[in-house]
Amino acid sequence: MVFAYLPFPNFDPNVFSFGPFHPTWPIDITIGPIAVRWYALAYIAGILLGWLYIRRLIATKRLWGETKVPEFWQIDDFVTWATLGIILGGRLGYVIFYDPMHYLAEPLDIPQLWHGGMSFHGAVIGLWLTMVLFSRGKEFSAFTLFDLVTAAAPLGLFFGRIANFINGELWGRASDVPWAVVFPRAGNVPRHPSQLYEMALEGLVLFVVLRLVTHVELKLKRPGTVAGAFTACYGLARITAEFFREPDVQVGYLAGQFTMGQLLSVPMVLLGVGVILWANRRRGAKHEAAG
DSSP states (O other), X not given: OOOOOEEOOOOOSEEEEEOXXXXXXXXXXXXXXXXXXXXXXXXXXXXXXXXXXXXXXXXXXXXXXXXXXXXXHHHHHHHHHHHHXXXXXHHHHHHHHTOHHHHHHOGGXXXXXXXXXXXXXXXXXXHHHHHHHHHTTOSSOHHHXXXXXXXXXXXXXHHHHHHHHHHTOSOBOBOOSXXXXXXXXXXXXXXXXXXXXXXXXXXXXXXXXHHHHHHTSOGGGXXXXXXXXXXXXXXXXXXXXXXXXXXXXXXXXXXXXXXXXHHHHHHHHHHHHHHHHHXXXXXXXXXXXXX
């Protein structure tokens, strides 16, 4: 029986490229070709839109109550820190969690980001460490910075998952659903377009949920609550999406039918719930002490 499926769009992972160049002075060498990739633009778009959204949140005074917030110039400085934390954490997370034996044997492959391989969970750890270091000695709480960054994070996730689809990577499991896609690098088998599922869950749905938390529930007044909500909800979204995503071939399934992404997301859910409870109890205790 032949199932209906959708052909993979003929995307070029490069937005444009130029070269190679062959300078002969001071040495005879070939440079390039030099390419600008959709994946890189997705990171840039996510970081820039996240920065603008954070500035908009800070400017909306009704969201904060008496909570101290960063100045605009501090957020502008933090963008550089955040970019380094995301890239270094994401790459090292992939090296450690998903393919450590390869990179132990070929350590020079670690900085070759153009070949792919980034871990969201590693990026979270890198960004978390960056936020802790950046907020030291500042008037605002580190948890306020956590809330701002996580409120904007779905914007980056949205563009990142689109880039995964354009690259034809991180494809889904074999499927006979009418919208299954045959990915060029995944054999002749129709598969779930799991990148688009993750785009919807981790990008659109998570953004709406956090928007309700910040603008309806006004939880930015309780530092840590938004960060906890993001952490728990992302974990749930990732666990769900992983049921449709093909696990990395070098890792496979763990503990039966679970993936590395799911196992790494379970602690996120527990941590997120714990942070929400802590943030609200802490705020309540402060009000009782003030009364």
